[in-house]
Structures are given as C-alpha cells and as structure tokens.
Amino acid sequence: MSAAKPRAWPPRTTRARATRPRPPAKQTAQIPDAVISHYARLLDDSGVMPLIDAKLGPRPGPAGVPIRAVLVCLMVSIHHSGKATLAEAWRLAAFCLSPAAREHLGLDPDGPHPDDPHTCLADNRRFYRAFDRLTSLLDPARHDRRTRLPQHEADLLATAWEDTDRDHTRKRDLLQDIVTALVLTPVRWGKGRGYLTGFHGDVGIDTTAAPVFARPPRARRSTGELFASTEITAGWHHSAGNGPPEYGYSATLTVAARTRSALGSFPQLALGLVLDTPHKRIGANAITTLKPLAVLGLPTAFAAVDRAYTDQQPGHFARPARELGYKLALDYKVDQRGVQGSAHGALLIDGSLTCPLIPDKLARATTGLDDAAIRIPSHELTALITAREPYLLRLKQSANADGALRFQCPAAGTSPSVTCPRFDRLHQRGPSRPAAVDLTDARQRAAHPAAKPRILPPTPDHKSGELPKICHQHTITLHPGDLGHLDKFRQDLAYLSPSWRGTYSTVRAMTEGLNGRLKGHDLDLSDPKNRLAHGRVAQTILVALLVTVANDHFLDAWRHTHQPPDEPDASTETFEIPAEHLDRSPLTGRSRPPPIP
Structure with missing residues (x-):
C-alpha cells in the first residue's frame, strides 16, 4: 500500500499577499510645522536659551548647529517616539522637517542628502557637537566619558x-x-x-x-x-x-x-x-x-x-x-511609631502633642505595629486612634515669624475635650454648676462634662513643683528647637x-x-x-x-476632557513660515500658544 501524499498548500492569492504583515518603514512621515512651532515656543518661553547663551559667550570658528535646534528636536523626538536620544533627534531633524521648519531652527533648509553618506555623517557630527557644547558648558567635572x-x-x-x-x-x-x-x-x-x-x-x-x-x-x-x-x-x-x-x-x-x-x-x-x-x-x-x-x-x-x-x-x-x-x-517606620518624645511635659505620640496623662493603652496603640497592620487597621486599632483625639493638644496660634506655635491643654478653654482634676486643682477651678441637658440634643450631650474622658492622675499626685510645664499653664509655646531632632516626626x-x-x-x-x-x-x-x-x-x-x-x-x-465647547482647538499663530509651506493640518491642541501673562 503506497503512502498517502501530503495535501498541497492552497495557491497564493493576491489577497493573501496583501494581508501579509510588513515591517514598518524606516522613515517616519513629515512632522507638521505646528509641532515644531509649539516646542520651539515652549523652549523660548522657558527662558533657558538666554541663560545658556550668556554662559556660552562668543566662540571662535563656525557657529555650528544651534543648541536651540538640538533641544527642540529632542522634544519632538520624545513627542513622536518617546526616545530622548540624539540619534533619533538628528534623524527627525535631517529627514522629517520641512525646509521652512529647518530654516526656523537655524539649520540648512536643504539638509543632508539621504543618498550621500558623507554629508549625512558630517551633519550628524555637527548635531552631536552642539549637544556636547552644552554638556561641556554645564559640567563641573568634565572628563572623557x-x-x-x-x-x-x-x-x-x-x-x-x-x-x-x-x-x-x-x-x-x-x-x-x-x-x-x-x-x-x-x-x-x-x-x-x-x-x-x-x-x-x-x-x-x-x-x-x-x-x-x-x-x-x-x-x-x-x-x-x-x-x-x-x-x-x-x-x-x-x-x-x-x-x-x-x-x-x-x-x-x-x-x-x-x-x-x-x-x-x-x-x-x-x-x-x-x-x-x-x-x-x-x-x-x-x-x-x-x-x-x-x-x-x-x-x-x-x-x-x-x-x-x-x-x-x-x-x-x-x-x-x-x-x-x-x-x-x-508616615513612620515600625520602630518610630508610638511615643516618640516630649516637649514641656507634653508627649509626642505619632507626630502629635498629647496630654502627659493620656492612658498608656492609647499612647502605645501603634507601638511595634508592622506596615500591614497600619495599611489595613483593625476595628480595635481604629477605636484606639479615635479615643486618642480628646487628649491631643489643640493648636491655639499658628506659627509666627520665628516658627513658634502655641498649643492649648485639652482641659483648658471654654470647650475642654477632657476633665482633669489636676488642672482644676492647679488653676483653682471649682466644679461647674449643674445644668439641665436636653437628652435628645446630641451636641448638649457631648458637651456635658460627664460625656468627656476623665484624666486619672496618680494617687497621690506629684507636688506642684514637680509637674510639667503643660500642667502649670493653659498653653505652651513650641519653638522650632524644643523637640530637637524629634521635630522631624511632628x-x-x-x-x-x-x-x-x-x-x-x-x-x-x-x-x-x-x-x-x-x-x-x-x-x-x-x-x-x-x-x-x-x-x-x-x-x-x-x-x-x-x-x-x-x-x-x-x-x-486634560484640556480635551475639560475644555469648554467655545474654546478654540488650536491657534494659527506659529513662526513665520510662507503661506504656501505652512502645514495647517489639525493637531491635538499642541500648537496652541502660551497664555498672555
């Protein structure tokens, strides 16, 4: 029994050849003059060229390729290909710009001939030397790289x-x-x-x-x-x-x-x-x-x-x-969380100044916690962070010319957030007179002393001379150097x-x-x-x-998403190019001039 012959491939057709993938062309299409105009205007409006020219000064010999042209071509290369390479910038400048655009950038309008490798190499070297002049000008440690x-x-x-x-x-x-x-x-x-x-x-x-x-x-x-x-x-x-x-x-x-x-x-x-x-x-x-x-x-x-x-x-x-x-x-590292230091008796806890008598459980709520526990806090941690709030010192006065701030004790003022027997004893404040409270009013219930956390001083309490400054005064002044190196945590x-x-x-x-x-x-x-x-x-x-x-x-x-309907898409104000050479093809807004100051 003879072996079966393999089935022949179907004949090639014109349609099959037409749909065959092809490699991309080496030379891109001509770049619109509006793109060159836009990035030339951006560079000119930045004001960097006067800085460079003033530093560069007059140089002997031929002028060479302008540094401005090199920077504009690099931005155009980034715009079109995403590459900030001199090779791509030179290729666009040599073969993808109109004669009017090249003349505007100070380049030879005719450009190098693509079929003449000698003119291409010479033009390429001039382009590279222009960028080299810029790097040599700004490099404090010039050497052979x-x-x-x-x-x-x-x-x-x-x-x-x-x-x-x-x-x-x-x-x-x-x-x-x-x-x-x-x-x-x-x-x-x-x-x-x-x-x-x-x-x-x-x-x-x-x-x-x-x-x-x-x-x-x-x-x-x-x-x-x-x-x-x-x-x-x-x-x-x-x-x-x-x-x-x-x-x-x-x-x-x-x-x-x-x-x-x-x-x-x-x-x-x-x-x-x-x-x-x-x-x-x-x-x-x-x-x-x-x-x-x-x-x-x-x-x-x-x-x-x-x-x-x-x-x-x-x-x-x-x-x-x-x-x-x-x-x-x-944010803080693991070993930086919790109690970080103190100033005038107030504790610095996770970047905030608090009452020195804050419960230890609240003060150390974040001590030793890893990053995972911080990113997704548990209900218990959230409750402890919320319970800290009444013990925080309140900002009484923003920073002055010297950077000093004033903080108020949480038990002081007309609306204290905590009740403190030590504060009442030192400042001779007697118990407040009882007042009728509308239990249906949430604000009245929250403002009643019985609804606020109560500070529990040690028994017996310290003598007045041994108490911190924050307990002797209604407010404290925090100067920039009071926390020392710990000020980086605040x-x-x-x-x-x-x-x-x-x-x-x-x-x-x-x-x-x-x-x-x-x-x-x-x-x-x-x-x-x-x-x-x-x-x-x-x-x-x-x-x-x-x-x-x-x-x-x-x-x-962002402009295409939020632009008002009556705002023009692009402006016709470009550099001076003869009307017969001006490319007025629509652009995605990048030909718009800068705003008038």
Missing part, C-alpha cells in the same frame, strides 16, 4: 558635584535653573489658561529611579583593580518595594495633588524635578523643587511624603518645608485618623500615579535605552525634557 576610569580618579572627579567650589556651585545651580525652567513652563501655561483653578496647594514628593545604560563599577579580572562606571556619580537606587535595586540616578519629583475632601479638578502635573545620586540630599532636593512654586504664585497646603523624608534631619526638610507654608503628612494631622488617611493616602496615590505615567508605554523614564547619552549633565537635561514633554501631554489630555 568613553572609557572607564580607576575608581580613585573617578571619586576625585565626583567631588565636583558636592564641594563648595564657587565655579562648581555656579555650574550646578545653572543646570538646576535650566531644569526648573523647562519643567515649570507647561505649568505656567496651564495656570495662565485657568487649568489650575481647582489646585489648592497639596503636593506629593517622591523619589523614583532613573536608571542609566552604563554598567556599574567592577574589578578587572587580570589585576583586580577597581574601575568606576562611566557615570561617575551614579549609584544603586533602592526602592521601597521588593524589587532589585537599579543602577543610575534618583529623580525627585513634586506632583500636583489633592486631598479626598478637596473639590475641583486640575491636570496632574510634575511641579519640580531634581536629578541626583541615589539616597543623597533627599530632603534638600525636595525643598529645591518647592521653592520655585512660591514664585509661580501657587497656593500651599499639605505636603505628603514617604518615610524616606521622615528620616531626614529637621533642618534638611521639615523646617524648611514649614517655612515655605506647607503642612506635613508623614505632623499637622493625627496619625491614622480619617483626616490623615484622606490626605496622605490620596496624595500618595496621585504621586505614584504620575510616576506610573512617566514610566508608561508612550514615555518611559525607567528605560535607559531612551536616554543613551553619557554623563550626569546629559542625563539631567534629557530627563528634564522627558518630564517637560510629559507635562505638555498631560495638559493636552
């Missing part, structure tokens, strides 16, 4: 990013000024258009990883000599989760957020950015992002931060943040109370949400392949451009 240095030489160069040398400090400050100006330009546009009307000043601050493509330091196999990374100031970023550490930089981001009780909506924007070595200057970098917001005229409310900021010295974060007008919403909401949860949890969720959007599909800050340029200056500028374009996208997405 193409080879690994011995670790001791790299450590010596890295000190230029931390020392007090005047020239190094000036370059570091100029670099940060450029970053701040870029990131805040879309924020100023949104504020000028009225998009931030619903923003009440609540911010979230967090540090996220910005990994680099460079390898970490390693020893040479033959000699055992330790060689540094080409990124001499990079380090290992350890996040709060269980994931492995990432080698690169840490990006401190301040995010516009709101509490659960706040009304109104606004675009979720990054309000500040600082790129630094991981786990260094955490508090100082957060303050650096907050200072420009006052100049911008934004309100101040709560600043919610994670436990990395709670660990900072008071002079590095907590006190400067309060001086800027922010209230703090903090916050303005009762820990784990409903108001604290409505503030801290909501703001932290919005902060993590923006971090997720910056590490999403279109723009991915966490992928080092999107930022291949070496050096801290280059990485700082590229991360700033990524966040700036992301802010612009966030504004555009």
